[in-house]
Amino acid sequence: MSYFSQAGLYLIQVVFGFYILLVLLRFLFQLARADFYNPISQFIVTLTQPPLGFLRRIVPGIGGIDLASVVLLVALQAAELWLIHGLIQGVSINGAGLIVLAVARLLQLTVYVYIVAVLIRVILSWVNPYGTRHPVGELLNDLTDPLLVPARRLIPPISGLDLSPIAVFVLLQLTLILLVRPLEDAGIALMLR
Template sequence: MNSDPFIMLIKVIANLYLFIVLLRLVLQLTRADFYNPISQGIVKATSPLVLPLRKIIPAIGRLDTASLVLAFAVQFLTVFLVLSVKGISVSPVSYAIFTLAGTLYHLLDLYFWAMLISVILSWVAPGANHPGAMLVGQITAPLYRTCQRVIPTLGGLDLSPIFIFLAISFLKQVLMPYSF
C-alpha cells in the first residue's frame, strides 16, 4: 500500500475537527442538552471559528449555517491539502463534489458510530445517566422515531437500528469514492 504519513496526519487532524464541527451541528439540530459537559466542550472547541462566521452567515431556522459552512470549509481544506501533497490538480467542480460528498460521508459516519454506541448502551446500560450516554440518546432519538413510524416493533423487539444501519452503510458505500 502506497501511504504517505504526512497525508495520513492531515486527514486525521482535519477529520477529527470535522467530526467535532459536525457533532456541534447535529447537537443543535436535535436540540440536545446544551448544558451537558460534553456539549460545552464541543462548543468551546468550535466557537473560535463558528462565532465569527455567525456574524456573516445567519442561521436558517434551527440550522446553524455557520457550523455547516465551517464543516464544508474544513472538508474543502482537507481535500485541497491532500490533493496538493499528492500533486493532483482537479477542476473546481470536482472540489465541490469532493467537499459535499466528503462532508456527507463524515456526517453518516458520525451517525453510524452514535447508533452503534446507542445499541451497545441499550444492552449493557439501559437508561444510563452518563453525559455521553445522554447525548448519544438525544442524537439518535430522531432517527429511531422516524424509522419506527415505518417499521413497528415486533413483540418488543425494535428492528429500526438494523434498517438505519443498512441505510447508512448503503449511503456510505455510494459516497466512499468521493470522500477523503
C-alpha cells in the same frame, strides 16, 4: 511517496479529521436539539467557538440551520482535500470538483457518525437496558432519536425486541450507496478535469 510526505499526509488527516468531526457533531447536536449544557456538548462548543463565532457575523442562520457551521465544514474539508491531493500529491485540482467532493465526504462522515451512534446506543441498551443519566448516553439518545423514533413507528417491537436500529442501518447504507458514492464519483471526475 517519501516518509516525510506520508508523515505530513497522516498529520493533515488527523488534525483536519478531528476538527471536522467536532464541527460536524456540533452541527448535528444543534439540529437534534441536544442538551447544550451536557459536558461533552460544552467541550465541543469550546473548541469550535472561535471560527464559528467569527463566521456567524458573516453567515447568518436560516430556518434553525446554522449555515456558519456548514460553511466551516465545507471549507475545512475542501482545505484538507486540497492539501492532500494538490499540495502533497501534486495533482491539478478543479475548484468545483473539490467542493462537490468535500460535500460528498461530509455526507459520508455524517452517515458514519449516525451508524456508530446507533450501534453504541444498541450496545448500551444491552448492557444497561433501563438507561442511565450518563452524558454520553443522553447525547446518543438526542442524536439518534430523530432516526429511531420514526423507525419504531414503522416497525414496532416484536416480542420485546426492537428492530428499528436494523431499519436505520439499512437506510443509512442505502444513503451511502445511492447518494454519497455517486456524488463522490462526480466530485472526483470534476476535480481531476
